[in-house]
Amino acid sequence: GAVVSQHPSRVICKSGTSVKIECRSLDFQATTMFWYRQFPKQSLMLMATSNEGSKATYEQGVEKDKFLINHASLTLSTLTVTSAHPEDSSFYICSARDGGGAPNTGELFFGEGSRLTVL
């Protein structure tokens, strides 16, 4: 099946620094990728929809200047948490939709997630 790679899987950083997380679709072209945030024992909260070659669409309440998303190619989207603070500590997960698949397939392929800890 389709594979989405997310890197790094774990990152610890100091408060005030910026952290970049990559999401790659390894064997398919992903015209659309999604970034989620998940708190312990909770569901996934959609942060933004990343479209290749255009600006990301952010969900209400998500600071676009805080969470920078870039989708420069059909196989790579990045999420940069800028000036990270302890409250940004969370599990961040990306997903990708196969743009070459049948229409309305809808299946999302998920990365393994990145656990961010801000000290």
Add this chain to the structure above:
Amino acid sequence: SQQGEEDPQALSIQEGENATMNCSYKTSINNLQWYRQNSGRGLVHLILIRSNEREKHSGRLRVTLDTSKKSSSLLITASRAADTASYFCAAGNTNAGKSTFGDGTTLTVKP
């Protein structure tokens, strides 16, 4: 509030028993998907059911969809300890281009 609300929130059963989880959603959908998440890991797609389908099977999984009640159920038959995980439903609206996840059901299968 989010679409895709699962119940129960937590379910504990013995190995060999069947596990049933339910999901309700609020608006129209193109499809509904069930995912599994082991602790601290990403999500694994289990099964997708389209809005014009009523039931679907995959191995030990059986999913039903009732669009009139805006609900779906996931049945895992003959459960195993390895089925212990959180299960999420995601209401998909392809036109909107995104799926919205519910809060999940945490399933514990005791050996």
